[in-house]
Amino acid sequence: xxxxxxxxxxxxxxxxxxxxxxxxxxxxxxxxxxxxxxxxxxxxxxxxxxxxxxxxxxxxxxxxxxxxxxxxxxxxxxxxxxxxxxxxxxxxxxxxxxxxxxxxxxxxxxxxxxxxxxxxxxxxxxxxxxxxxxxxxxxxxxxxxxxxxxxxxxxxxxxxxxxxxxxxxxxxxxxxxxxxxxxxxxxxxxxxxxxxxxxxxxxxxxxxxxxxxxxxxxxxxxxxxxxxxxxxxxxxxxxxxxxxxxxxxxxxxxxxxxxxxxxxxxxxxxxxxxxxxxxxxxxxxxxxxxxxxxxxxxxxxxxxxxxxxxxxxxxxxxxxxxxxxxxxxxxxxxxxxxxxxxxxxxxxxx
Amino acid sequence: xxxxxxxxxxxxxxxxxxxxxxxxxxxxxxxxxxxxxxxxxxxxxxxxxxxxxxxxxxxxxxxxxxxxxxxxxxxxxxxxxxxxxxxxxxx
Numbered sequence: 001x002x003x004x005x006x007x008x009x010x011x012x013x014x015x016x017x018x019x020x021x022x023x024x025x026x027x028x029x030x031x032x033x034x035x036x037x038x039x040x041x042x043x044x045x046x047x048x049x050x051x052x053x054x055x056x057x058x059x060x061x062x063x064x065x066x067x068x069x070x071x072x073x074x075x076x077x078x079x080x081x082x083x084x085x086x087x088x089x090x091x092x093x094x095x096x097x098x099x100x101x102x103x104x105x106x107x108x109x110x111x112x113x114x115x116x117x118x119x120x121x122x123x124x125x126x127x128x129x130x131x132x133x134x135x136x137x138x139x140x141x142x143x144x145x146x147x148x149x150x151x152x153x154x155x156x157x158x159x160x161x162x163x164x165x166x167x168x169x170x171x172x173x174x175x176x177x178x179x180x181x182x183x184x185x186x187x188x189x190x191x192x193x194x195x196x197x198x199x200x201x202x203x204x205x206x207x208x209x210x211x212x213x214x215x216x217x218x219x220x221x222x223x224x225x226x227x228x229x230x231x232x233x234x235x236x237x238x239x240x241x242x243x244x245x246x247x248x249x250x251x252x253x254x255x256x257x258x259x260x261x262x263x264x265x266x267x268x269x270x271x272x273x274x275x276x277x278x279x280x281x282x283x284x285x286x287x288x289x290x291x292x293x294x295x296x297x298x299x300x301x302x303x304x305x306x307x308x309x310x311x312x313x314x315x316x317x318x319x320x321x322x323x324x325x326x327x328x329x330x331x332x333x334x335x336x337x338x339x340x341x342x343x344x345x346x347x348x349x350x
Numbered sequence: 351x352x353x354x355x356x357x358x359x360x361x362x363x364x365x366x367x368x369x370x371x372x373x374x375x376x377x378x379x380x381x382x383x384x385x386x387x388x389x390x391x392x393x394x395x396x397x398x399x400x401x402x403x404x405x406x407x408x409x410x411x412x413x414x415x416x417x418x419x420x421x422x423x424x425x426x427x428x429x430x431x432x433x434x435x436x437x438x439x440x441x
Contacts, residue, residue: 328379
């Protein structure tokens, strides 16, 4: 029985690495706000240095020119970002941090900017807003499209006459996807190894995995059942214990995400000298006594007749149960019914 | 096996509820939690395992070398049972 998930609710204080992106976001918002205020202020009506209204006018002109480019580039980047997060739904944040994800987003953004500059060069007098929308959205659709000019009747599509503009982008996308996956493999492998090191028992991993699936708020009932069924398969008696542990750790990572696994790994380790727990007291009973001695101990402990009767009956020989199982059952039963501290007191008195 | 065909007796229900509430544990812990004697617990767990309601496997960390966990099918069965009881109570 693993008590681990109970401790999951507590969140540790954010470290420097976690604070970093937040600080940058606040700084970026402050800079944008300061810039907006600077551009909006009516310097020409105010008593200020003469270079200030000139500089403001130049800045306004620059923004008016660069603004449409920024919108188109931003649209391209958003499309790239959406493609990555939808391809790696279990690790969106981690996927976005990889070099190849940044490259894919940058290529999307740069290609959109380039397409816009070409369009502007050929149609310099065209209205900017429709051009921004047409290029920003249309270009993204265009490079992912296959145009079929003639379609073979009733054929499988091999005889079609088509221009597949999406083929090249698809190849690039597949390359990025594979490289991102390989980059993520390293992180996944580290997380799984750390999880197994931190939670070595199958029972603990199974309980954490169950809790993780049940605690997910966005899973539908069917999805939850499917994932619990997957967990059942992982604890398959035929599978080697280490394989079962690794698979369960991976399932926890896939269902909980990297941040959740980091939280689990940041939970304090059990102290070197274990405190009094029902498990530790039961283990001491099992290690110290033979079955006969454990029965004598159980009958000497102050408890109800019902408890003593159960101990006697549990120790009776039976063909399908061995002595180790009987000892373990009696030890856990005594700790459960008499209390860990009371059992420990009796144990130390003898 | 169809879920509707499985009828649970009191001890089986007690074991499944314990596993659903407390998580995976050893057969000896199941005995201690449910007051079912060890010899009966093992037989009962084998029956439940045959019906795919629990999974039992070797576990070196367990005091008696085994680990038992409830399956998704058993959780379903318990949910159906509690829904049925609530309907009967409403009547």
